[in-house]
Amino acid sequence: MFALNVTPELLTAVFAALLAILFDWFPPVAQWYDTLSVLKKKQIMAAGLILIVAVIYGGACVSIFSGTVTCDKAGITSLVYSILIALGVNQGTHSLAKPVKELAG
Secondary structure (H helix, E strand, O other): OOOOOOOOOHHHHHHHHHHHHHHOOOOOHHHHEEEEEHHHHHHHHHHHHHHHHHHHHHHHHOOOOOOOOOHHHHHHHHHOOOOOOHHHHHHHHHHHOOOOOOOOO
């Protein structure tokens, strides 16, 4: 039988992918997001990813999640690793799943 171990790292990856899908596919959010400058889009996405990682890291610190995250200096390394994983998953999902606007004519 397949057993899925839900770790903070897995949750980070899943929510990072869902964040990209939210900004690409949900009409009110996608329409608003598409009107922003490239710099503002990057800032908003980075803030969202850092918020996701911070919430999951905080949840691990108060023992909501089990996994490799600890609330000490070594945990900061896990936090940075999680931010990098979130960034990669988010941008990969964005690149692969963003709707393509058809060219006219």
